[in-house]
Amino acid sequence: MSFPIDDGSTPTGHLKVDTPRIERAVREILIAIGEDPDRDGLLDTPSRVARAYAEQFAGLGQKPTDVLTTVFDADHDEMVLVRDIEVYSTCEHHLVPFHGVAHVGYIPNDKGQITGLSKLARLVDVYARRPQVQERMTSQIADALMEVLEPRGVIVVVECEHLCMTMRGVRKPGAKTITSAVRGDFRSSDKTRAEAMSLILGR
Numbered sequence: 001m002s003f004p005i006d007d008g009s010t011p012t013g014h015l016k017v018d019t020p021r022i023e024r025a026v027r028e029i030l031i032a033i034g035e036d037p038d039r040d041g042l043l044d045t046p047s048r049v050a051r052a053y054a055e056q057f058a059g060l061g062q063k064p065t066d067v068l069t070t071v072f073d074a075d076h077d078e079m080v081l082v083r084d085i086e087v088y089s090t091c092e093h094h095l096v097p098f099h100g101v102a103h104v105g106y107i108p109n110d111k112g113q114i115t116g117l118s119k120l121a122r123l124v125d126v127y128a129r130r131p132q133v134q135e136r137m138t139s140q141i142a143d144a145l146m147e148v149l150e151p152r153g154v155i156v157v158v159e160c161e162h163l164c165m166t167m168r169g170v171r172k173p174g175a176k177t178i179t180s181a182v183r184g185d186f187r188s189s190d191k192t193r194a195e196a197m198s199l200i201l202g203r
């Protein structure tokens with residue numbers, strides 16, 4: 001089952017979720033952990049969680065072409081890189097957040113097709129706002145850019161801290177997971193990849 005986004009009027013859009021179902025489930029979880037879902041502080045929690053999920057998982061109702069709407073022809077065929085795009089996603093194993101930054105770069109094709117810089121950050125959100133694993137999110141961002149812009153190459157590097165590894169489980173605060181996806185020229189040319197990596201790391 002999939003749900004559409006309600007409209008484009010909010011910055012991220014909200015998914016149309018099955019609100020009563022989430023409310024029932026959250027109420028059940030509260031009971032299962034021994035809480036009283038009818039105490040004052042928890043009364044509105046099920047509906048709050050439903051609203052939060054509609055925002056947190058909005059990417060499930062979006063596709064790359066919903067956000068990569070502006071494609072210009074420009075006289076530029078050199079690398080474009082947006083660094084340090086803040087990422088908030090949800091680990092699909094534990095449904096707790098992972099967060100950090102994404103760096104997204106591409107080399108336009110011979111026609112000089114480029115997109116708006118903000119669209120790269122919006123594309124990150126399309127895939128971050130889903131139940132995710134970091135590796136898949138990284139590849140999806142790269143593949144979507146390849147498909148829509150048909151550039152000479154794409155590089156995506158994501159650095160995140162997973163709360164499932166810090167607040168629970170193995171409890172290793174500060175541990176960062178770094179994933180990358182390289183396509184086209186970034187994969188075939190060591191020099192191009194090294195140039196991008198030096199821009200990404202040069203902070």
Ligand SMILES: Nc1nc2c(ncn2[C@@H]2O[C@H](COP(=O)(O)OP(=O)(O)OP(=O)(O)O)[C@@H](O)[C@H]2O)c(=O)[nH]1
Nearest residue numbers: 091092093094132133134135162164165168169170
């Ligand atoms: N590869 C990958 N693993 C992830 C990601 N997010 C969470 N995980 C891991 O998913 C694994 C799930 O392991 P399980 O043994 O099934 O679950 P668990 O018993 O809760 O594991 P622990 O976290 O070690 O307590 C854990 O090792 C997590 O660290 C991710 O984005 N990518």
Ligand SMILES: [Zn+2]
Nearest residue numbers: 091093094164
């Ligand atoms: Zn997890």
